[in-house]
Amino acid sequence: MRADKVQVLCEDLSKRVEVPVGAELVRSRVEGRSVLYCGKLEWVNRFAGQERTVIDECLQPVGDGRWSLYFNDVVCPETVNLTAVRHTAASDDARRQELVFTGRSGSQLFLQYTQVLGDTTAVQRKDVRFDIADDPVVGIEGARIEILELNSLAVRYRVLSGFE
Structure with a gap:
């Protein structure tokens, strides 16, 4: 309404x-x-x-x-x-995925992966860590990202492929 x-x-x-x-x-x-x-x-x-x-x-x-x-x-x-207002709800299999930069320590890159399934009540989060000293390409859930520059406040990157 x-x-x-x-x-x-x-x-x-x-x-x-x-x-x-x-x-x-x-x-x-x-x-x-x-x-x-x-x-x-x-x-x-x-x-x-x-x-x-x-x-x-x-x-x-x-x-x-x-x-x-x-x-x-x-x-x-x-x-x-x-x-009265009519809204079209997202289907149950609709999902949103995101990676959020949460910091670094040395060559360690810290990200938070979030996946929202259907409505916003089904949220999955996990913190992930990658060591980019040997390989600047990181991957999660099919997404592949090349880290171009990393400092304490930000990360510069290039998306090689999106989520599955």
Whole structure:
């Protein structure tokens, strides 16, 4: 669900909780509870000159377009109109792989390999180390990378082949 305009959820003398324009509330389920919509809201602090803070909050529908702040257990008096949005989820076999340079010691190169399968709940990480003194080419999961320059802050490289 997406907000088409800025909408106020709760308001009192000290604060105002808003659904910002374009904010998406994603339907989710919590065991033993009804459907919740979670998303980024803005907390406007009236005592700090209208200072705005982005908060992660879950909302529970209580009927008539009104919502309850799930973590604070406060029923908001205002109604909010949301537009249905359709997203295409990645297939279960979709995956993302990445290598991140984490440092070096002498001729040792340290990388972190991350693989995300399907949704972001299936994440695999492992730290890997390569000694490039004899061979500047490193490989993992089919990817082959030639190390051109290595110092404590960065690595310059050339990709010879990508992940399998």
